[in-house]
Amino acid sequence: MRQRDPNKTTVTIRDVAKTSGFSASTVSIVLNNAPLARYIPPQTKARIQKAAKTLGYHPNVFAKSLRSKRNHTVGVMVFDITDPYCTPILRGIENALYQASYLPILADAHNERGRFERYLEMLLERRIEGLIVLANWLYLDINLLADIERGKIPTVIIGRELESDAISSVIVDDEAGAYSGLSHLYGLGHRKIAFVRGPKALASSKARWRGIQRFAKDTGLELDPRRIVDLPDQRNPNVGVDDGFRMTEELLKRKRPFTALMAYDDMTAFGTLRALAKAGIKVPDHCSVVGFDDINPSQLFVPALTTVRQPMEAMGAAAVVIANDAITATAENRTVGAIHRKLAAELVIRESTRAVP
Amino acid sequence: MRQRDPNKTTVTIRDVAKTSGFSASTVSIVLNNAPLARYIPPQTKARIQKAAKTLGYHPNVFAKSLRSKRNHTVGVMVFDITDPYCTPILRGIENALYQASYLPILADAHNERGRFERYLEMLLERRIEGLIVLANWLYLDINLLADIERGKIPTVIIGRELESDAISSVIVDDEAGAYSGLSHLYGLGHRKIAFVRGPKALASSKARWRGIQRFAKDTGLELDPRRIVDLPDQRNPNVGVDDGFRMTEELLKRKRPFTALMAYDDMTAFGTLRALAKAGIKVPDHCSVVGFDDINPSQLFVPALTTVRQPMEAMGAAAVVIANDAITATAENRTVGAIHRKLAAELVIRESTRAVP
DNA sequence: TCCCGAAGTTCGATTTAAATG
DNA sequence: GCATTTAAATCGAACTTCGGG
Numbered sequence: 001m002r003q004r005d006p007n008k009t010t011v012t013i014r015d016v017a018k019t020s021g022f023s024a025s026t027v028s029i030v031l032n033n034a035p036l037a038r039y040i041p042p043q044t045k046a047r048i049q050k051a052a053k054t055l056g057y058h059p060n061v062f063a064k065s066l067r068s069k070r071n072h073t074v075g076v077m078v079f080d081i082t083d084p085y086c087t088p089i090l091r092g093i094e095n096a097l098y099q100a101s102y103l104p105i106l107a108d109a110h111n112e113r114g115r116f117e118r119y120l121e122m123l124l125e126r127r128i129e130g131l132i133v134l135a136n137w138l139y140l141d142i143n144l145l146a147d148i149e150r151g152k153i154p155t156v157i158i159g160r161e162l163e164s165d166a167i168s169s170v171i172v173d174d175e176a177g178a179y180s181g182l183s184h185l186y187g188l189g190h191r192k193i194a195f196v197r198g199p200k201a202l203a204s205s206k207a208r209w210r211g212i213q214r215f216a217k218d219t220g221l222e223l224d225p226r227r228i229v230d231l232p233d234q235r236n237p238n239v240g241v242d243d244g245f246r247m248t249e250e251l252l253k254r255k256r257p258f259t260a261l262m263a264y265d266d267m268t269a270f271g272t273l274r275a276l277a278k279a280g281i282k283v284p285d286h287c288s289v290v291g292f293d294d295i296n297p298s299q300l301f302v303p304a305l306t307t308v309r310q311p312m313e314a315m316g317a318a319a320v321v322i323a324n325d326a327i328t329a330t331a332e333n334r335t336v337g338a339i340h341r342k343l344a345a346e347l348v349i350r351e352s353t354r355a356v357p
Numbered sequence: 358m359r360q361r362d363p364n365k366t367t368v369t370i371r372d373v374a375k376t377s378g379f380s381a382s383t384v385s386i387v388l389n390n391a392p393l394a395r396y397i398p399p400q401t402k403a404r405i406q407k408a409a410k411t412l413g414y415h416p417n418v419f420a421k422s423l424r425s426k427r428n429h430t431v432g433v434m435v436f437d438i439t440d441p442y443c444t445p446i447l448r449g450i451e452n453a454l455y456q457a458s459y460l461p462i463l464a465d466a467h468n469e470r471g472r473f474e475r476y477l478e479m480l481l482e483r484r485i486e487g488l489i490v491l492a493n494w495l496y497l498d499i500n501l502l503a504d505i506e507r508g509k510i511p512t513v514i515i516g517r518e519l520e521s522d523a524i525s526s527v528i529v530d531d532e533a534g535a536y537s538g539l540s541h542l543y544g545l546g547h548r549k550i551a552f553v554r555g556p557k558a559l560a561s562s563k564a565r566w567r568g569i570q571r572f573a574k575d576t577g578l579e580l581d582p583r584r585i586v587d588l589p590d591q592r593n594p595n596v597g598v599d600d601g602f603r604m605t606e607e608l609l610k611r612k613r614p615f616t617a618l619m620a621y622d623d624m625t626a627f628g629t630l631r632a633l634a635k636a637g638i639k640v641p642d643h644c645s646v647v648g649f650d651d652i653n654p655s656q657l658f659v660p661a662l663t664t665v666r667q668p669m670e671a672m673g674a675a676a677v678v679i680a681n682d683a684i685t686a687t688a689e690n691r692t693v694g695a696i697h698r699k700l701a702a703e704l705v706i707r708e709s710t711r712a713v714p
Numbered sequence: 715t716c717c718c719g720a721a722g723t724t725c726g727a728t729t730t731a732a733a734t735g
Numbered sequence: 736g737c738a739t740t741t742a743a744a745t746c747g748a749a750c751t752t753c754g755g756g
Contacts, residue, residue: 007690009724012725013726013727013728014726014727022740022741023740023741023742024726024727024728024741025728025729025730025740025742025743026739026740026741026743027729028728028729029721029728029729029740032727032728034728034729036729036739036740039737039738039739039740040739041738041739044739044740058481058482059726059727060423060484060725060726060727061482061484062419062420062422062423062428062481062484062725062726062727062744063419063423063725063726063727063728064726064727064728065746066417066419066420066725066726066727066728066745066746066747066748067421067726067727067728067729067745067746068727069420069746073462076463081444081447081448081451082445082448082653084441084444084653086444087438087439087441087443087444088439090438090463091438091439091465094438094463094464094465095465095467098465098472098476103462103463103464103477103479103483104462104463105430105460105461105462105463106433106447106451106460106461106462106463107451107460108448108452112451115455119455122458122460123460124415125415125416125418126418126460127417127418127419155740192753199732207505241657249750251365251487252518267657270657272733273659274659277659288583296439296654297441297654297657298442300624300627300654300658301657301659302599302630302631302634302659304656314721321428349515367747369746369748370748370749371747371748372749378720379719379720380720380721381720381747381748381749382719382720382722382749382750383718383719383720384720384748385748385749385750386719386749386750389748389749391750393718393719393750396716396717396718396719397717397718397719398717398718401718401719416747416748417746417747417748419746419747419748420725420746420747420748420749421747421748421749422725423724423725423726423727423746423747423748423749424724424725424747424748424749424750425725425748425749426725523756653753
């Protein structure tokens with residue numbers, strides 16, 4: 001026999017029905033403003049709405065989702081939330097999601113493949129409506145994409161363009177960004193310029209270097225191989241500083257003087273700044289330094305770092321727009337192809353660069 | 358008439374039942390390893406498990422949650438995710454949650470009250486099982502707590518102890534931390550020490566200052582009011598740098614020489630470093646500087662900042678433990694009182710402090 | 715009584731088909 | 736037929752009860 005819990009705390013649609021004097025169906029129709037609601041007299045509507053309000057009725061999202069197969073939730077997978085590059089992007093995602101009344105479930109892969117897969121599984125089980133992956137560092141390969149595609153979940157990757165082309169992406173124009181950074185140095189009169197390039201395995205390293213080469217070609221600037229070093233292939237972004245330090249010391253050891261240095265990214269530039277300070281070389285007086293990314297600490301540094309800014313919040317927002325479009329398309333049974341957005345980087349001139357004397 | 362969609366993509370428990378040749382009930386019992394499962398012969402179990410695997414069966418979480426009223430989700434509310442203080446705590450929360458197979462829903466209040474309330478509403482509607490609030494900055498008052506208590510959701514606040522005492526909290530021992538920071542300076546021989554205190558409205562400001570006063574009393578150190586300035590009451594943590602800069606300039610203007618300075622937090626210290634550099638005062642040669650927090654950029658700085666470290670990851674993890682205990686207690690219909698944990702801060706000596714010559 | 719398995723009810727909301735005046 | 740309302744089926748899984756050997 002049906003036994004209702006007398007001291008239950010949750011109020012259901014049936015409670016609203018009872019106190020308003022109508023059936024659950026009618027309550028549902030009114031409260032959701034369903035098509036049928038147009039036949040229902042305003043008086044009835046008013047009574048139902050009043051009852052719902054006085055009872056403090058909140059529809060149970062599980063029951064709702066069970067039928068509608070929607071839950072207004074998207075998964076956000078980052079590879080390392082402690083990476084300062086992540087946070088502004090996360091902010092952009094969160095903000096755009098908020099506007100669209102979505103809620104993000106956060107997953108941090110800690111740069112570990114196994115953890116990524118486990119999280120992906122958990123997110124898929126929750127029937128997230130979309131997935132945004134912040135692929136700043138780790139290599140994504142095809143296997144885990146298979147999982148995503150199997151689930152038919154609209155997915156957007158930020159910071160990396162996938163070979164497969166089946167998944168949408170948002171990236172920054174690394175080539176043009178590097179071009180503008182070097183152009184700034186060149187405009188200040190620098191000709192002997194050193195470079196700490198990024199890890200070879202990263203697509204962004206290649207793209208940024210293409211920008212450098214293009215500028216050199218355009219202006220006739222000489223790129224001396226003895227003033228060029230490469231960051232090793234590694235995974236943990238936080239050791240980027242140490243690597244930047246080491247590679248700059250390596251550069252210094254070579255005794256090829258330079259009046260400016262372009263670092264792969266801001267983290268690397270911080271290492272450079274440290275190495276330069278240790279060697280007694282003043283920035284920007286004796287040497288100018290340019291970074292890439294414009295992560296939060298860059299503006300705090302003394303001297304504040306001149307850098308090429310990635311529009312991180314905008315990138316996060318752009319990813320949400322793409323995901324949202326794909327989600328509504330899926331809901332309406334339409335199909336949309338993958339979308340690839342490339343956003344412009346912007347040079348931010350601060351204190352670490354100066355005209356060559 | 359019942360019409361099953363032939364090209365449906367989701368596989369349900371009934372599908373597993375059909376292909377395994379047993380009923381849905383049995384499948385449920387086996388797959389959840391329910392109490393009744395002990396009567397079921399291994400052979401049956403094996404067949405069911407095999408069928409589930411080959412079909413790629415994933416139980417529908419909505420249906421599950423609808424009955425069990427549990428969804429293994431907790432809400433994590435931050436006040437500003439771009440604050441570098443947040444991220445390590447978030448990491449600690451995420452990691453502990455992961456161990457316990459919970460997933461976090463992230464909400465960022467942007468330091469806005471209205472946004473906090475809206476998010477709280479959204480989270481409550483989702484029937485989150487617990488709530489962790491990272492209250493680093495904004496003032497929380499009683500109204501919004503009412504909402505929380507009404508929902509009977511286990512809640513933990515990090516970074517602030519509530520007056521009401523009904524809600525659990527995790528904080529750092531600000532007083533002892535400040536004590537140890539000053540003790541370090543004193544041990545290096547500093548006697549003329551300047552202070553940039555935190556905003557008066559913050560509890561942590563008061564606690565840290567108590568630590569300072571206690572140390573002064575213990576050692577007979579003189580606290581000269583002309584070497585003390587206060588940060589204004591404000592909300593945005595990122596302007597902390599500017600305020601630190603301004604207050605340090607104010608200090609410099611007073612012409613009361615000092616050989617060391619204690620800043621309210623690291624952000625403030627960055628401002629101090631900038632002001633000192635501008636005035637031609639070398640750190641640590643002419644002046645030592647101590648911060649508080651040990652946010653990520655502090656170790657990157659040149660000179661790297663000596664600071665009092667908050668165990669941020671541990672604080673996040675501790676909050677999860679408290680929340681988890683409360684959740685299981687609620688599930689078992691027990692009641693637990695609020696728990697208040699105070700974690701020790703740790704002095705981290707780097708490059709910004711040195712013995713007075 | 716013990717073992718094994720199935721039928722049926724329930725969670726809370728949506729929606730279709732049907733009933734009422 | 737029309738306007739208004741509702742009973743009943745449904746979503747997918749869990750749990751209680753029941754029956755046959």
